Amino acid sequence: MDNITDIPNATNLELWANWYRHVHGYAAPIVCIFGVVANILNIVVLTRKNMISPTNVILTGLAVSDGLTMAVYFIYAILSHHIYVNRPTPLTHAQFVMFYAIFSVIAHSISIWLTVALALFRYIFIRCPRRGGKLCSIDRAKLTVVIVSFVTTVVCIPNAVSYQIVDQGNGSSWYVDVKKTTATEIILTRFNFWIQAMLVKLIPCFLLTILSILLVKTMKDAEKRRKKLLSKPMKGSDDPRRPSKTNRTTRMLLAVVILFLVTEIPQGILNLISGIEEDFFDNVYTPLGDLMDILALIxxxxxxxxxxxxxxxxxxxxxxLFLKDLVMDNNRGTYHCTQVTRDTEL
Structure with missing residues (x-):
């Protein structure tokens, strides 16, 4: 890779992108290792018998897609930022980069739409508490994960066919580029940007924003009902603690949704502009690619x-599951100290 600082016409954004690329080469693998391990732990915990629920089924699907995204990106980061730097890239590397460009978009898009499904399930559950259990059952949650995965994969087909492997001319170095030789390929590329911007970024972000507002409103209404229950004598079937627990779960899911919005909305806007302005992808979107990647990985x-x-x-x-022995040792120590104290006091 040539040092972009040697190019007289390099923009400030390109100069910054070149500087950050070296930082990204070390930061991204570290984040990926943490993320893969964290998502494996998520899957292990969320699939325990006591944790099985419609919400956790979707969260498990989310952990799988996120973990796969980060695992593939780890390999991509090592190859692109460390192994094949300032040296010819063989055909096998270009083929992997193409696989990564296709697979990562599919996996990440599945994560986005699973987050929408998660917010929708949660809203239905707290908005219709009596029918929520039937409407948002475990079987329907599993079916939702399957449908989202299939439909998202189909929607990402234009992205899969918009790339090509290009020989740099000597037969020993190859790279992946967007198809833009013929008029049809240019139209397909712009169509792909629009799909990525609208169906994979902006529309799910819009739905998440609406659902987040509805969740906050419903959560406040539930809190008001809880306070009313606390101010009245409790009946046999009343449990004012349940709305509080529901609100805690909803707050956690809202945090997940908001983080998605913060990282996905800027990417959606950049994708949309790339489909309108011809040179925007090369001049703006590409230099910001590593930054958008690290935000998505985090x-x-x-x-x-x-x-x-x-x-x-x-x-x-x-x-x-993982700290049982340590907790048991601490509990024994606490119990022993308590016994000694009691004997002393008596």
Whole structure:
């Protein structure tokens, strides 16, 4: 890779992109390793018997797609930022880059639409508490994951056919480029940008924004009902703690949704402009590619931290699975200290 600082006509954005590329080569693999491990832990915890629920089925699907995205990106980052730097790239590497360009978009798009499904399930559940269990059953959650995965893959077909492997001229170095030789290929490329911008980015972000507003409103209404229940004598079937637990879960899911919005809306806007302005992709979108990637990777790997900090059930299950011996030792120590104190006081 040539040093872009040697190019007189390089823009400030291109100069910054060249500087950040070296940082990204080390930051991205570290984030990917953490994210893959975190998503494996998510899958293990969320699939325990005590954790099975419609919401957790979708969260498991989300963890699978996020984990696969980060695993593939880890290989891509090592190859592109460390192994094949300032040296010819063989055909096998170009083929992998093409696979990565296709697979990562599909996996990440599945994550986005699963997040929409998650918000929709949650809204139906808290908006219609009596019918929510039937409308948002475990079987329907599993079916939703399958449908989202299939439809998203079909929608991403234009992206898959818009790339080509190009020989740099000597037969020893290859790279992946967007097809734009013929008028048909140019139309297909712009059509792909529009699909990526609208169906994979902006429309799901719009739906997530609406659902987030509805979730907040419904959550506030539930909190008002809970306070009314607390102010009245409790009946046999009343449990004012349940709305509070529901609100805690909803807040956690809202945090997941908001993080998606923060990372996906800018990418959607850039995709949309790339489909309108001919030179925007090369001059703006490409230099910002690594930055958008690292933001998406952080978002893909941060859910584990959110679950641990905002869900007591997830945290307790995780501790029971992976820190059981440590907790038991601490409990024995606490129990022993308590016994000594009691004997002393008596």
């Amino acid at each position: 978002n893909n790997g941060i859910n584990f931290i959110l679950y641990c900090t905002m869900s007591k059930q997830f945290r307790d299950t995780f501790i029971k």
